[in-house]
Amino acid sequence: MTPPTPPYDVPAPAAGAHPLEQALYQVKKTIVGQDHLLERMMVALLARGHLLVEGVPGLAKTMAVKTLADALGGQFQRIQFTPDLVPADLVGTRIWNQREGEFQVSLGPVLANLVLADEVNRAPAKVQSALLEVMQERQVTIGRQTFPAPDPFLVMATQNPIESEGTYPLPEAQVDRFMLKVLVGYPTAAEEYVVVERQIARPTPTARVLTTEQLLGFQRAADEVYVDPSVIEYAVALAGATRDPAAVGRPDLARYLQYGASPRASVNLVLAARALAYLRGRDHAVTDDVRELAKDVLRHRLVLGYEALAEELTPDDLLDPILAAVEPPAEVLRRREVPGTLAHGSLGHGPAGADEGSPWRRPEP
Known part of the structure; x- marks a missing residue:
């Protein structure tokens, strides 16, 4: 081998x-x-x-x-x-x-x-x-x-x-x-x-660099990332769809959800999206940031009903159709990089879909 x-x-x-x-x-x-x-x-x-x-x-x-x-x-x-x-x-x-x-x-x-x-x-x-x-x-x-x-x-x-x-x-x-x-x-x-x-x-020692x-x-710098009202609107729509899936055209999911995400989920969606935007080297958040973080923010806030447990469904199984049903608002801002942030790094082994030039973008073979 x-x-x-x-x-x-x-x-x-x-x-x-x-x-x-x-x-x-x-x-x-x-x-x-x-x-x-x-x-x-x-x-x-x-x-x-x-x-x-x-x-x-x-x-x-x-x-x-x-x-x-x-x-x-x-x-x-x-x-x-x-x-x-x-x-x-x-x-x-x-x-x-x-x-x-x-x-x-x-x-x-x-x-x-x-x-x-x-x-x-x-x-x-x-x-x-x-x-x-x-x-x-x-x-x-x-x-x-x-x-x-x-x-x-x-x-x-x-x-x-x-x-x-x-x-x-x-x-x-x-x-x-x-x-x-x-x-x-x-x-x-x-x-x-x-x-x-x-x-x-032999184990490699970890150096203290921060x-x-x-x-x-850096936290204060991330606080300065601009969040457009359309981004907040999208975060609120996603959290609201978990409480009332019929409002986004998925009434079939209501029987699986006992309780949806609380308003704290909307707040955390925006806060996390702002941090992700800073990490990706932008001075503003976009709806893609919210969408990418949606499962991580929402999955533990859903309380599944008996039918979902009986059918061995997971929160992610329900979030997938909800994300597909909620249309993001039209983008207001164009993506742009901020000099001096992580977007100018070169780690290059991040998840697919990371912004171009970000340390999380995997290089082409």
């Missing part, structure tokens, strides 16, 4: 390259493929949203998040969620200091810049509720004291979909707090070959 020779040796970024491009390069030295996941991780970083990653064991979900944390500055904490975890293990607790004669607060690991909640669905409801507060309010309450989370603050959680014993499904209120839910699939034969090749070789101050600056 001739070993596959995929072009996964990512060229080093040029001197003076964008720091986000350098961070992607550091991650890709360890992670093979998974371009969709890596791009969504960057979108979550820029849009200040939380990310839920779902996939079977052994697909490098945890490694991808940890490697990205190694490339970033700031404080990183990994919390392994287990059934015996209690809220104090997450947020901290008050400890009696006998010498001082008073209670002192010991803060938990959740107050870090980047928190990896590994196998989040294995923790009981009390722990998930404690995580819910810090994700939404960006603060924790211990006794009568409230402590703010650091800035930037991001939660990236992983969960395993194939084991139900000893797990506690995330409540809809908490799942809705995640901006994106990314599904990770099996690698191709070529990618798996490179994975094995890298694992039997500081929290730089990341905050």
Whole structure:
């Protein structure tokens, strides 16, 4: 058998390259493929949203998040969620200091810049509720004291979909707090070959190339990306179609949907589209950005009815016809690149459909 020779040796970024491009390069030295996941991780970083990653064991979900944390500055904490975890293990607790004669607060690991909640669905409801507060309010309450989370603050959680014993499904209120839910699939034969090749070789250290101050600056720059009213209109139409599919000419889907996406989905669609536009090197978002992110933003916000479960339908099975039924408004703006952004990079191993010149566009053979 001739070993596959995929072009996964990512060229080093040029001197003076964008720091986000350098961070992607550091991650890709360890992670093979998974371009969709890596791009969504960057979108979550820029849009200040939380990310839920779902996939079977052994697909490098945890490694991808940890490697990205190694490339970033700031404080990183990994919390392994287990059934015996209690809220104090997450947020901290008050400890009696006998010498001082008073209670002192010991803060938990959740107050870090980047928190990896590994196998989040294995923790009981009390722990998930404690995580819910810090994700939404960006603060924790211990006794009568409230402590703010650091800035930037991001939660990236992983969960395993194939084991139900000893797990506690995330409540809809908490799942809705995640901006994106990314599904990770099996690698191709070529990618798996490179994975094995890298694992039997000496590991490549990940260099820290990005500081929290730089990341905050990029977040503010992404906030300046212009969002045309037509883009907002399209995001609202997509979220509304999940609540009333008959309004877009698909009444046959109503029996499969118990609840559609909340207005938070529309907000997150626009915020994520703005971050993706910045990542692609544009100073404005377009409807294609919303459409590309729609499944990642909406799939975990749909509550399927009994008939959908009986027919073993997934949220993606219902989102496909909804996306096809909702016509995007006419484009108002023309695409253009912004000098100095990631569109001038050269990683070139991103998902199909990326903008021309973007680091996510795969080069022609």
